[in-house]
Amino acid sequence: MSAGTPTTVVRQGRRRANGALEGEVLTALQRAEGPLTPREVQGRLAGELTYSTVVTILSRLHAKEVLTRTPRGRAYAYAPVTDDCGLAARRMHKVLDGRPDREAVLTRFVTELTAVDEALLRQLLAVGGR
Incomplete structure (x- = not known):
């Protein structure tokens, strides 16, 4: 793989760039009425993303300061910092x-x-x- 080539995730024959996955997760959070846990985000997404993939995407978005997170039980609940x-x-x-x-x-x-x-x-x- 050459430098600058986006990595992809393959699910059911469909290829999506990581940026597209981040966009889907962010859209799900923006449509929610409040913060969501990774399991709740996973339930709102089309396709079959694994729980660990959703956690990874949420962690990356949080590191980019696009999301806030607060403890909820044994997980974090995530929300967008703005619209x-x-x-x-x-x-x-x-x-x-x-x-x-x-x-x-x-x-x-x-x-x-x-x-x-x-x-x-x-x-x-x-x-x-x-």
Whole structure:
């Protein structure tokens, strides 16, 4: 396997990249009315993921600071730290924080916006007092 090739999990002839599995787990948690244990998450997912696979995915998402966890019995119950839009904003911040030339990144980002998105961004910045 070459560097950068995503690992996959095979279940019933279906291949899913680890990122897809994380997305499915995150979606299940976002749809829940409260924190879920790994067993509860496993029950909400299509397919036959093993309990240990679900625990691994939840642990990875927690390590990425996408989920919080609190003890519940002998397990942890997991919940997303924010909604889908908030997670997208966090990812954008991490990308920006990981680049040495923030101005260049922001300039490129803004110059590639559609006219509608540019107008929305200007409106949001004006309302925010910036």
